[in-house]
Amino acid sequence: xxxxxxxxxxxxxxxxxxxxxxxxxxxxxxxxxxxxxxxxxxxxxxxxxxxxxxxxxxxxxxxxxxxxxxxxxxxxxxxxxxxxxxxxxxxxxxxxxxxxxxxxxxxxxxxxxxxxxxxxxxxxxxxxxxxxxxxxxxxxxxxxxxxxxxxxxxxxxxxxxxxxxxxxxxxxxxxxxxxxxxxxxxxxxxxxxxxxxxxxxxxxxxxxxxxxxxxxxxxxxxxxxxxxxxxxxxxxxxxxx
Amino acid sequence: xxxxxxxxxxxxxxxxxxxxxxxxxxxxxxxxxxxxxxxxxxxxxxxxxxxxxxxxxxxxxxxxxxxxxxxxxxxxxxxxxxxxxxxxxxxxxxxxxxxxxxxxxxxxxxxxxxxxxxxxxxxxxxxxxxxxxxxxxxxxxxxxxxxxxxxxxxxxxxxxxxxxxxxxxxxxxxxxxxxxxxxxxxxxxxxxxxxxxxxxxxxxxxxxxxxxxxxxxxxxxxxxxxxxxxxxxxxxxxxxx
Numbered sequence: 001x002x003x004x005x006x007x008x009x010x011x012x013x014x015x016x017x018x019x020x021x022x023x024x025x026x027x028x029x030x031x032x033x034x035x036x037x038x039x040x041x042x043x044x045x046x047x048x049x050x051x052x053x054x055x056x057x058x059x060x061x062x063x064x065x066x067x068x069x070x071x072x073x074x075x076x077x078x079x080x081x082x083x084x085x086x087x088x089x090x091x092x093x094x095x096x097x098x099x100x101x102x103x104x105x106x107x108x109x110x111x112x113x114x115x116x117x118x119x120x121x122x123x124x125x126x127x128x129x130x131x132x133x134x135x136x137x138x139x140x141x142x143x144x145x146x147x148x149x150x151x152x153x154x155x156x157x158x159x160x161x162x163x164x165x166x167x168x169x170x171x172x173x174x175x176x177x178x179x180x181x182x183x184x185x186x187x188x189x190x191x192x193x194x195x196x197x198x199x200x201x202x203x204x205x206x207x208x209x210x211x212x213x214x215x216x217x218x219x220x221x222x223x224x225x226x227x228x229x230x231x232x233x234x235x236x237x238x239x240x241x
Numbered sequence: 242x243x244x245x246x247x248x249x250x251x252x253x254x255x256x257x258x259x260x261x262x263x264x265x266x267x268x269x270x271x272x273x274x275x276x277x278x279x280x281x282x283x284x285x286x287x288x289x290x291x292x293x294x295x296x297x298x299x300x301x302x303x304x305x306x307x308x309x310x311x312x313x314x315x316x317x318x319x320x321x322x323x324x325x326x327x328x329x330x331x332x333x334x335x336x337x338x339x340x341x342x343x344x345x346x347x348x349x350x351x352x353x354x355x356x357x358x359x360x361x362x363x364x365x366x367x368x369x370x371x372x373x374x375x376x377x378x379x380x381x382x383x384x385x386x387x388x389x390x391x392x393x394x395x396x397x398x399x400x401x402x403x404x405x406x407x408x409x410x411x412x413x414x415x416x417x418x419x420x421x422x423x424x425x426x427x428x429x430x431x432x433x434x435x436x437x438x439x440x441x442x443x444x445x446x447x448x449x450x451x452x453x454x455x456x457x458x459x460x461x462x463x464x465x466x467x468x469x470x471x472x473x474x475x476x477x478x479x480x481x482x
Binding site for chain 2: 104108111112114115116117140142145176177178179210211212213215216217219220222223226227230231234235237238
């Protein structure tokens with residue numbers, strides 16, 4: 001058993017809850033489930049075993065893989081799955097991340113995007129690997145509920161879209177997030193954690209800034225994205241509790 | 242030179258920018274500055290040396306401390322500083338974190354809070370150590386621009402305040418964040434990353450929920466806090482660019 005590799009066609013859901021989420025959402029991509037001898041035979045465990053038995057998914061009792069794949073002491077179940085393809089809905093709203101470099105951030109952003117109903121994610125390379133187990137774990141399984149597509153550059157993405165407003169988030173954007181008029185169909189675009197969006201985005205679509213004082217240089221990426229997602233989607237959630 | 246210890250009276254700003262930020266904001270608490278032999282003698286370095294010379298702060302050229310304190314390869318300057326006390330402004334708006342357990346989250350939250358002008362932070366124990374170098378670094382120096390105070394429990398904090406609305410953020414809060422009437426003076430209250438706020442907060446103040454769909458269990462803490470801070474402060478930033 002080797003470490004996770006970006007080049008391989010297999011990834012891992014680390015932990016009991018995450019493995020259950022994997023089974024519930026991507027059963028056809030599950031290859032096998034590993035169980036550590038310290039795993040309690042509790043309700044969640046029983047659920048996982050039942051699903052595996054029903055679907056002829058092999059359960060392997062072995063502690064070795066846990067040392068290789070997990071740096072957390074309390075991870076006692078691992079779900080191995082085949083990396084899967086998804087199809088972007090080009091009529092839906094998109095979140096576009098240009099050159100995201102931090103795996104934890106990417107996972108957290110996916111979780112928030114899914115929660116706010118933005119389930120189509122564009123990633124412009126170079127970028128982190130969405131199937132890295134660290135991303136999967138930080139997404140708390142929300143990765144199993146989004147469509148995503150990698151592009152080599154932003155202009156390739158532009159060729160695939162029409163009839164939507166592009167909103168690049170930049171420090172000196174022309175429009176204030178809280179008051180800008182929001183189109184019904186949109187792509188929210190965010191740059192790299194350290195460098196933001198390249199200068200070319202100053203002249204693309206409707207640029208947006210999130211106002212803050214000058215005591216900080218910028219918001220961190222995943223906070224900026226979560227605020228942007230919230231502001232653009234909050235009217236969809238007014239009556240729900 | 243030992244590792245950072247919570248019990249000691251000394252902490253560290255890891256990195257060139259962070260050390261400059263420390264010198265600019267808390268010069269009287271700086272004990273000494275360490276420089277690695279790989280540090281380039283660039284503009285920021287010269288600034289740091291000038292400030293240290295003007296203020297009789299010792300500069301120590303040594304690589305040893307970097308192995309002990311930093312896990313990042315590109316950290317070549319460390320500012321050692323005396324842990325400092327701050328005074329909460331009990332007339333200002335507060336951010337209250339109950340049992341925060343993740344150092345990176347705490348730092349990021351402080352950065353966003355300072356950016357949105359909320360510079361008084363209450364922390365209810367048990368909680369992470371705000372002076373841990375990981376928190377200092379994740380705050381990008383914003384820690385040097387806030388007032389903070391630890392309380393053993395929430396009721397001790399309640400004894401110190403008056404004339405403000407308490408807004409606990411809970412999953413089933415009575416009020417929707419985006420439409421709730423906002424008092425002018427307030428405390429925004431958030432719970433632990435994994436467990437949220439204890440049940441007693443259901444009956445304190447004006448409870449708030451951030452609406453999202455049921456594809457996720459909850460938002461992660463630092464995204465929830467950043468959204469709450471944004472919504473409560475955005476009207477202060479409407480005309481600024």
